[in-house]
Amino acid sequence: MKRRELGCPSYLWNFAFFTAQFPCFLLWMSSIRRMCLDHHPGFDSGGALWFLNLTDYPSGIMCFTFPTLIAGLHYINVQISFRTIKIANLQGVLGLLAKFYKLYLDILSIPLFLVGFYIPQGSLVYWVTNSSLTLIQQLCLKNPNVRNQLGLPNLMEPVKNRVATENDHNSAADSEVLIPIEAVPPKKLLELALKDMAAGDQDKALILLRTTIEKDPELVQALVAIGQILCSKKLFEEAAENFELAIHKLSYIKEEEIGLLLLSLFGAGVSRIWEGKNSDGIEHLKKIAELREPDSPMDKACYYRGLVMLGSTLFQLGEKSEAAKYLRIAATYDPGVNAYLKECEEG
Incomplete structure (x- = not known):
């Protein structure tokens, strides 16, 4: 019941990457690699830019290009993915797991850089393209204007949180805490939406109100x-x-x-x-x-x-x-x- 109130998706979504995306990525990567190794017609002369022979491994003065791009794009995608998650605020086992999981993904950039020297350039072209599209997709879907055009709720909704200092209970400071909109209870969303309406921001209010109805019809x-x-x-x-x-x-x-x-x-x-x-x-x-x-x-x-x-x-x-x-x-x-x-x- 608590999960439904917060608007959380099914726990099965946690396995979507391993059961669908990751196998597809490996299948496409291995297929392109096999085509490179078998000298598929056109792979030796139909490359991109200065990488004309896609069956070759990275070599020469430009050999660092693809491995650097692959490692860099992976690192950037990880940082963007974790941008909305305040790991420092997560408590207990969940916070510890999130911290080490992000550290693992960050360190993974190093072996990915090294692996890039031992993969045919045809697979590397696909890998870089895939990572670049992932980066563009993440940036677009995290942009409030894009989400508004697509009718999606704003992922980050500023919520005012009154925090009193321990030394002086009579003084308080306004601190703006970013909370994912899916974690905000329906009645709080309604309160925020009505404030936006009163302030004249109807578009923002409409997004919050529709999310409120989705959570509590x-x-x-x-x-x-x-x-x-x-x-x-x-x-x-x-x-x-x-x-x-x-x-x-x-x-x-x-x-x-x-x-x-x-x-x-x-x-x-x-x-x-x-x-x-x-x-x-x-x-x-x-x-x-x-x-x-x-x-x-x-x-x-x-x-x-x-x-x-x-x-x-x-x-x-x-x-x-x-x-x-x-x-x-x-x-x-x-x-x-x-x-x-x-x-x-x-x-």
Whole structure:
């Protein structure tokens, strides 16, 4: 249960490299090596740059090129892979294993450099290409802009952590700790997303909210927030779907969730109307009228705003008497609505 809450993948993923990637790499390497040793047609004259004969072993003044590239690319890939892991913060056996595993991978660069002198250049060309593509892939997938374009969550989410000094319990310092987004609990992600929304960073908030829903589909507040962001981006159909999903989850509403239901009904109604589906939007807004007037000032404002929107839509569709019924109720809260009500009654 804890693993699911943190969003961790299955432990079987730890064996993916050994069961799939590593065997494939060895198969391709050995196949190219065999072709080099058997002087496959074209391997002795179809090389790259100054490495024209791919069946030869590294020799001459440029013999260090491929072994250096192989060792260097391996070392760089290891550093990038461990960049998001704070080994010093890992405790117990896990921290010890991680520390020694990284040390082992770092030291492995030396034998890889030496092995490079005893492999035909055809295999070395493939090895360097493979490592270069791995490096490019890692850099791209760790770039926040690329992840945002691909719809992937940001791997590193700054989280403010208040740390009090041992000598003075009354003083505290703000320290920014980088935590993988997969390790942040859903409610904390929701809190961060709402702060981003308040700060106007909707794109970042949307990524966090969608990750929140993936972790905990029952967090209705996240669905409502997603709907609000999508509606502001004029993605009305998708916004309405999120609001309607929230309405469905609030079918057995608690007293403290009346505000969420009002927001969901209002958001779904407005989104469907702006999408051009007036009948669906009106249906949602009429459900607001069926609810009792809430006590909270913010909820009350949303309640009457929904009634005004309902009356305005009905008026535009020619149903003036029906529109007047809802506008008359709204006018008791906002006298400014009387102008619209008068227009309905005169019409």
